[in-house]
Amino acid sequence: LNFVIAGEGFPAAKVLETVTAAPEARVVGVFTDLSQPRRLKSLAEAAGAGLYDARSLATPAAADMLARLEPDWLLNANSTVVIDRAVLAVPSAGCLNLHPGLLPRYAGLHTHQWAIRNGDSEFGATIHFIAPELDAGDVVSTVRFPIKPSDTGLSLFQRCIDAGVSAMSAAVQDLLAGKELPRTPQDLSYRRIYRHRDALDARIDWTMPARAVVDFVRAGNYEPFQSPSYTAELDAPRGDSSAPKVLVAAAAAAGGGGGAGAIGEWRDTGPAVTCGDGTAVVLAKIVWNGRKMTRDDWDSYCSLLPARLLRGKAERGR
Amino acid sequence: VPADSAQIVRWVREFVAQHSGKPLESLPEYALDRDLFEHGDLDSFGFVELLSVLGDRTGRALDLSDVDPAELAVLGNLVSRFSGEAPR
Numbered sequence: 001l002n003f004v005i006a007g008e009g010f011p012a013a014k015v016l017e018t019v020t021a022a023p024e025a026r027v028v029g030v031f032t033d034l035s036q037p038r039r040l041k042s043l044a045e046a047a048g049a050g051l052y053d054a055r056s057l058a059t060p061a062a063a064d065m066l067a068r069l070e071p072d073w074l075l076n077a078n079s080t081v082v083i084d085r086a087v088l089a090v091p092s093a094g095c096l097n098l099h100p101g102l103l104p105r106y107a108g109l110h111t112h113q114w115a116i117r118n119g120d121s122e123f124g125a126t127i128h129f130i131a132p133e134l135d136a137g138d139v140v141s142t143v144r145f146p147i148k149p150s151d152t153g154l155s156l157f158q159r160c161i162d163a164g165v166s167a168m169s170a171a172v173q174d175l176l177a178g179k180e181l182p183r184t185p186q187d188l189s190y191r192r193i194y195r196h197r198d199a200l201d202a203r204i205d206w207t208m209p210a211r212a213v214v215d216f217v218r219a220g221n222y223e224p225f226q227s228p229s230y231t232a233e234l235d236a237p238r239g240d241s242s243a244p245k246v247l248v249a250a251a252a253a254a255g256g257g258g259g260a261g262a263i264g265e266w267r268d269t270g271p272a273v274t275c276g277d278g279t280a281v282v283l284a285k286i287v288w289n290g291r292k293m294t295r296d297d298w299d300s301y302c303s304l305l306p307a308r309l310l311r312g313k314a315e316r317g318r
Numbered sequence: 319v320p321a322d323s324a325q326i327v328r329w330v331r332e333f334v335a336q337h338s339g340k341p342l343e344s345l346p347e348y349a350l351d352r353d354l355f356e357h358g359d360l361d362s363f364g365f366v367e368l369l370s371v372l373g374d375r376t377g378r379a380l381d382l383s384d385v386d387p388a389e390l391a392v393l394g395n396l397v398s399r400f401s402g403e404a405p406r
Contacts, residue, residue, distance in 0.1 A: 008363070009363045009364075009367060010363065010366060010367030010370060010371075013367070014370075036339075038336075038337060038339070039333070039336040039337055039367070041339075042336050148383045150383045150384070151383045152382070152383070154362060154366075154382055154387060155381065155382035155383035155387075156383075157362075157366065158366045158369065158381070158382045159381065159383075161366060161370075162370060165370075222362055223387060223388055224355050224387060224388045224391055225355070225361060225362035225365065226362070228362075
């Protein structure tokens with residue numbers, strides 16, 4: 001069997017390793033971001049596979065070039081390129097995608113962060129045939145796992161990728177064993193597509209219940225790395241364009257005072273802020289101007305606000 | 319056989335070389351107090367990939383929801399997690 005592998009980083013590298021470990025399989029091409037010096041490129045070169053620009057897969061012109069490689073399967077892992085339908089028609093057996101999310105409810109990007117924000121208790125990864133419509137193809141397999149209260153955007157991303165890579169490797173093993181892959185059509189009435197731009201607003205909506213505020217904050221937490229979408233922010237103070245970023249928030253045992261966004265007293269780890277359901281969250285790990293806020297920093301910050309009130313998403317003019 | 323600290327440091331250094339596209343010999347020797355993130359050795363994808371590679375090789379899976387990832391920036395902390403040895 002001839003395989004073409006498309007994707008980036010660890011997921012694509014792992015799929016490549018799975019395929020190259022089988023004597024009856026041959027990797028005839030790897031499509032990736034050629035500008036990035038990644039392990040995948042070294043592995044591809046070691047396997048004797050040609051390297052190609054992944055972006056070309058979005059164009060019909062790539063179909064002719066792909067046809068010359070005579071692939072049976074195209075395996076896509078962790079690539080955001082939407083593959084052109086003419087390209088999808090080339091592999092004789094089909095094209096598979098590793099989607100780090102549950103389908104059909106979580107199509108698109110940053111879906112693990114949305115699952116936390118939506119208050120879900122479980123998440124997962126899906127292996128599916130690639131259809132011309134984004135993340136809409138027949139499902140081969142789904143792996144599910146619980147979302148823990150301690151999960152952040154980063155930790156859930158890790159679990160999604162690990163589970164997805166294992167599922168893709170299992171599908172490849174089945175292909176190599178000559179098994180026919182299951183194909184379950186998605187019920188597209190449940191389909192929801194999350195776009196990158198939908199996930200960029202970092203302002204906290206203080207009218208949400210405390211639980212939802214906590215989830216919003218932890219979903220955006222990729223510490224110590226930069227989140228691919230947002231990190232929760234407090235209001236930018238007067239005369240200072242830098243908005244403090246919040247990495248951790250916990251629902252407080254005691255309720256808050258005042259309305260949504262009212263700033264309460266400083267507790268053990270940070271300030272309390274009242275949420276829309278009348279209960280408070282206690283913020284922790286607030287980073288402002290490049291360093292973690294102390295209580296004195298917080299007092300300075302509050303003195304720059306028009307009132308002891310965080311307007312968050314209700315703030316106008318930002 | 320559990321991997322020892324020196325072996326894990328070698329794996330980390332080899333991984334960073336591959337991930338960054340730099341020749342292994344161009345990297346400095348890694349001390350256990352090296353901050354992998356501060357030096358720009360890894361991004362989030364590289365970090366997750368490194369955890370998987372070390373998990374595969376040592377048989378010790380590490381779930382980021384159980385630890386503070388920022389602590390793992392220090393090589394010695396990362397090594398102790400995968401070697402089972404106490405942090406130095």
